[in-house]
Amino acid sequence: MPPAIDVRTLGIRYNLRLTRRNTVNVTFRNLARRRRGPTHFWALRDVTFHVDHGESLAVIGPNGAGKSTLLQVLAGILEPSEGVIAVNGRISSLLTLGAGFDTDLSGRDNILLAGAFMGMDHGEMQGRMGEIIEFADLGQFIDAPIKTYSAGMNARLGFSIATAVQPDVLLLDEVIGTGDATFKAKSRQRVVELMGAAKAIVLVTHDMSWVLDFCNRAILLERGNAVAAGDPTTVVALHEERSAMRRTGGSPDPLPPLDGSGFR
């Protein structure tokens, strides 16, 4: 059986000249002074790993290491600039929740729209509608436009939609901290359930207790490279040691990137 996720020499390159603030003016200026400064930036490079069925992988690392970028690649949102990735099975990504809602539409309309964006079957989404509304606990607000929702209601609906699908491969990005205490407990339980049902999980988090409790493997990303991989306890210990050095103002020596061929 092929692994649920197979990533080889993955590289994601950002072109620094193409940003959202790109105006014609800036483009001409860039053309005028071409070869000055770096033209691109590797958010990830030479990352090789695989996740087998039944495994759950934690991706840890300092801010800006490329963790979220990695999830975006796995979700198919970003295309590799280098290397290949293969994901077998239906993916559900719980990336920034509820941010993509159309605020002029009602909660109900947004559920259908979100389902259609995720490529879910219409009948399936209709079938889960009741369950989603129930879990989000929105009451009659479900027929009001999203712009009337509070931030918490918004996040609850987002979480509820994203977890309503039964994915084969579950991608989680710091989603555990949404809503009030009651909802937090409820959502934590939901995530644990999903993790039990999913065939493979990739979890990005800064909460090391999640890594130790739920993951059987971990990789440490630093500056876009996978620098350590293996047993969660060891990798977490390494990461915490290096974080502690950073906190006290020190800068730990950069670790050499893992050689992809040796990763097993």
Next chain:
Amino acid sequence: MASQTDAVRATYRMARPGPLATLKGTVRDVLSRRRLIQYLVRADLKKHGADTLLGNVWWILDPLLTMLVYVILIAIILRSNREAYPLFIFCAILPWKWFSSTIGAAVTGITTRELIIKQVNFPKIVLPIAITAGGVVSFIFGLVPLLAMLVFFYPSHVSVWLLALPIVAAVQLVLTLALAIIVSALTVFYRDIGNLAGHLLRLWFYLSPALYGTDQLDKLASEHPSLFSIYELNPFAAIFESYRNLIYYGQAPTWNLLGLVVLESLVLLVVSVLVFRRLEPSFAKIL
């Protein structure tokens, strides 16, 4: 060590599909996401006029008021003495409204969906397609005042050629879709297009025979024949004249000019789709 890494990197390289495979893949993507397009269109229509007093009545009122403005300006102030002038310009204003509002929406069609693009992987080309499809619905609503005007005020202009309206509309649809697709993708890279689009559209409108007929360009045609043939390359010259032939003159459209527009539009559509698909992977990075 470095050379070894390069060798490893070279082992895994994703192949970029050829143009034909890209087109096929796009058609497949779009067909499989029909439901998404349908929802987007419905959402757009629902929002449209949801917060105004008259709601969807504006779809009918809007082209009528535009026509009124031009009628006042040209028939009354400039004293044009063309017969049934309101009908004459309405033949052009209605399709133009469809075109310009679609392009106007397409300009921001991708950029306003920034958040969902960064969260979910879906074929982004459904966005300009849904915008174009939504435009068709409002065009159909706009036909109501046109037909009412014909029946009640200008019954002498009614002819069987009205039945050919869908053909001309289909030609315009292909052109609109092609432009909507390419414009939506390019705006991601150059936001300036948003500022420019309104002005370019207005210029295009005045350069097309909307408020005047091609017959009024006799002077241009005889003095500068080359300039006039450039003028005729404008797809909207043929499109407006075709609508006008069907509605105002009650005669056949100039088929060969219309055929040329079909050809231009299809080529443009293929190019737009290919450009869009080429740029699509960068959307999530740049937005």
